Every structure is written in C-alpha cells, then in structure tokens.
Amino acid sequence: MSAALPLLATPRDLALRLGEPDIRIVDLSRPDIHAQAHVPGALHLDYARIVAGRPPVMGLLPDAGQLGAALAEIGLQPKTHVVAYDEEGGGKAARLLWTLDVIGHRRYSLLDGGIHAWIADQGPVSQEIAAHFTGNNPVSYTNEGLADLEYVRARLADLDVALLDCRTPGEFSGEVKRAERTGHIKGAVNYDWINAMDRDRQFRLRPREVLLRDLTAVGGSPDKEVIVYCQTHHRSAHTYFVLKYLGFPRIRGYPGSWSEWGNRADLPIEP
Numbered sequence: 001m002s003a004a005l006p007l008l009a010t011p012r013d014l015a016l017r018l019g020e021p022d023i024r025i026v027d028l029s030r031p032d033i034h035a036q037a038h039v040p041g042a043l044h045l046d047y048a049r050i051v052a053g054r055p056p057v058m059g060l061l062p063d064a065g066q067l068g069a070a071l072a073e074i075g076l077q078p079k080t081h082v083v084a085y086d087e088e089g090g091g092k093a094a095r096l097l098w099t100l101d102v103i104g105h106r107r108y109s110l111l112d113g114g115i116h117a118w119i120a121d122q123g124p125v126s127q128e129i130a131a132h133f134t135g136n137n138p139v140s141y142t143n144e145g146l147a148d149l150e151y152v153r154a155r156l157a158d159l160d161v162a163l164l165d166c167r168t169p170g171e172f173s174g175e176v177k178r179a180e181r182t183g184h185i186k187g188a189v190n191y192d193w194i195n196a197m198d199r200d201r202q203f204r205l206r207p208r209e210v211l212l213r214d215l216t217a218v219g220g221s222p223d224k225e226v227i228v229y230c231q232t233h234h235r236s237a238h239t240y241f242v243l244k245y246l247g248f249p250r251i252r253g254y255p256g257s258w259s260e261w262g263n264r265a266d267l268p269i270e271p
Helices: 011-015 031-036 064-073 091-102 114-120 149-153 169-173 208-217 235-245 257-261
Strands: 023-027 052-054 057-060 081-085 108-111 161-165 225-229 251-253
Touching: 011 108, 011 114, 057 257, 081 091, 081 114, 091 108, 091 235, 108 114, 149 225, 149 257, 208 235, 225 235, 225 257, 235 251
Parallel strands: 023 081, 081 108, 161 225, 225 251
Antiparallel strands: 052 057
8 A cells, every 4th residue: 555645745646646536536626727728637626616605705615515516526524534725825725725624534635836847857748628516515514624713712812822914914913804804813923824835846845944933933833733714714824734734733623714813803903
C-alpha cells in the first residue's frame, strides 16, 4: 500500500500518484480555467456548492443535504484521499478541506501552488471533462474545527484563545468598509492571508519556519486555541490550513466571519 500523500502535496508528490483509485483530485478553479487546463482526472467542483448565505451573512456552511450531494458527485468515500486545488492561491481549495474537517473526513491534501505551480513544474494537463459520480453521500456536521458567533463571543476575554483576522490591513483597521460597521472583532490581531504565499513561486506556501515566525509574531501561538476569520471564511480557510500544516493542535474557523459580526450592532468591535 502506498504511503499517504502529505498534507501539503507538491506537484511532484501528486504526479507520482496520478490514477490511483483512492485519490480524488478536486479542482475548485473557475469553470473556464478548468476547461482550458486541469490536472488529468481532476473533477471540477463549483465553490458555490460548498458555501451558503443568508444576506448580509455569507460564507456559511450549506445544509447537510446540499453538501452531501456535492461531495457525492466527486465520489467522496471514507477511504478517499482528496487532493484539492484552485487557480487563486488555495483559498477555495482550503475552504473545501476545512469543510471536510467539519464533517470528520481527515484524508486530504492541498496541492501547493494549485494549477499554476502544476503547470510551472511541467505537470501534464488535460482538457477532458471527467464524468461526475452519481449516488448519495449523507454527511453530518461535527463541532471539529468550527466556531460560530456564540462560540466566538463567549471567548473574547479568554487568554487561552487567539483571534486571527485574515483580511487586509485596510479591512482590519476600518479604512475599507465591507459591512455595516468597520474595524475588527474586539481583541483580534491581523494576519493577511496572502502573506503565507510566495508570490514569486506561483503562490506556494512560504517556508515552514517563516510561516511559524510570522504567525507567532502576531500572536498565533501553538499553545492557544486559534480562531480564524475574514469576510466569509474563504481567505481564513487558507490560514486555517496553514496552521494545521504547522502543527497547531487547536484551530477553528468562523464561517460567518465579518459579514456576520460586522453587520450586528450588538457585538463588540475595535476600529
């Protein structure tokens, strides 16, 4: 039996495992990008299938039926190892992987650098559209990796919890307005998700020691529970993955994020 793929899979890691029946490659790129070039055998998954919204709150988990139908189409089974990627640095792919955590599926990897790194490393590409699976895949949500509004509110004064805001500095400071109120959740610290990526290497993750240094510098300690959020838990899902890759033992994502908190007048914020 082949060894499991690492949590962060390089293009070479994946190239050596193409065609293995228990590996499911899932492409969350835009449909036009997928049609132009994708990893051979990759199944396309529309990002909208794995999120839901109740405006102005967006980025919520969909109901279990909707998610189960989407995961059935990519052939997810208990022994399936999912390798996810996209065209934009891994945010959409990481959101899928976070969702797998929430339903208790632990067998997965992120393709480092996504389709751009795959092509840069001369991986084979295909334009053949793979047929989706049929059937039913019932799922249920667990509390693993998940923080809702009440969970966050109850821990604002907890010194054992670090709140990591993964938006841009402008959004964090309130200079950029994307909700009824501006600023950030009281007590949160800022780590712009894009800082985890190497812009000169197809947005692959920066070296492990650099990531750990930078996250620790802003207050993201492995000794604490770290709750990540952004606007809709898209960018922060990537940071969730980074923290998991670094070995942080207690991580949660807040799906409503600022689209929920920033539109509620009864919640404490800081400018």
